[in-house]
């Protein structure tokens with residue numbers, strides 16, 4: 207299509223995934239590192255590794271410097287808790303909205319409403335690459351199926367979010383994603399949609415997707431069974447207490463999918479009060495002590511606690527422009543305490 211026709215149609219071509227990957231290639235050794243990170247996550251899922259999974263980081267990333275500052279601190283913490291916790295950093299570049307709002311770094315990298323997806327794709331890929339170079343596996347929400355291919359060589363853990371877990375299109379996308387996938391319960395609290403999603407995404411199927419060359423193709427995929435449920439609470443409140451967890455685990459078992467569960471300490475499990483995540487972690491530690499099938503936790507955390515209004519300027523350094531986050535000091539403290547509890551549980555399991 208020529209450019210004047212594009213203008214008439216108000217269309218702007220996007221670079222292909224192959225073009226972006228050529229512009230920002232994986233440096234030597236980085237693909238191997240991502241492969242190792244994915245294998246570590248799969249080992250945890252299969253209980254071949256006794257560590258506890260902790261997916262932590264900002265609700266959304268908007269500022270490169272603050273994100274890498276956070277990543278550096280998390281990488282240092284990983285050194286201290288490496289025998290107990292596997293830390294994975296949230297690098298969420300796409301945001302699902304309940305109605306309307308900023309859709310994340312990919313869509314609106316300057317946060318000024320000037321949608322510039324070509325720039326957003328580059329900034330997002332660069333950020334993920336830099337986080338991996340610091341030694342951390344990357345977690346993100348796979349939201350727009352058209353965009354998954356721009357990051358599919360970088361991400362180790364994907365969320366299928368509460369707003370999309372019931373969508374067939376997203377389940378099809380998930381069936382072709384690499385790494386481990388966490389399926390969240392729906393915003394109304396229902397978990398059956400997430401369990402159905404796990405089963406659907408694990409099945410071999412033929413999907414449509416946009417390939418690296420930008421063509422829409424029909425592709426046969428084997429399915430991805432490396433998945434687990436994420437409990438994030440719902441309309442009626444938190445859903446990680448013992449009875450909910452055990453009920454969900456039984457339903458997972460009956461469906462024949464992985465029955466260990468990740469507890470999202472944020473979202474409806476903390477009523478969007480970021481500080482409450484600390485209490486959720488304490489309660490999860492108790493669940494662990496009493497033998498509940500918990501795989502790990504998720505936390506929304508940034509350098510500075512709370513959140514600030516979305517703005518085009520830099521705003522307060524290291525503070526979320528979407529959901530409120532826990533500050534770094536409290537995050538570090540909560541994770542160190544969790545590591546102590548995991549160590550105790552590991553010792554208990556070894557001596558049982």
Ligand SMILES: O=C[C@H](O)[C@H](O)COP(=O)(O)O
Pocket residue numbers: 265301302303304305306307473528529
């Ligand atoms: O985690 C992020 C938010 O909860 C999610 O993107 C929905 O945000 P919204 O309800 O403000 O649109």
Ligand SMILES: C=C(OP(=O)(O)O)C(=O)O
Pocket residue numbers: 265298302347365366367368369390438473
């Ligand atoms: C949007 C998110 O979560 P949920 O899908 O649970 O609302 C998130 O983790 O950023």
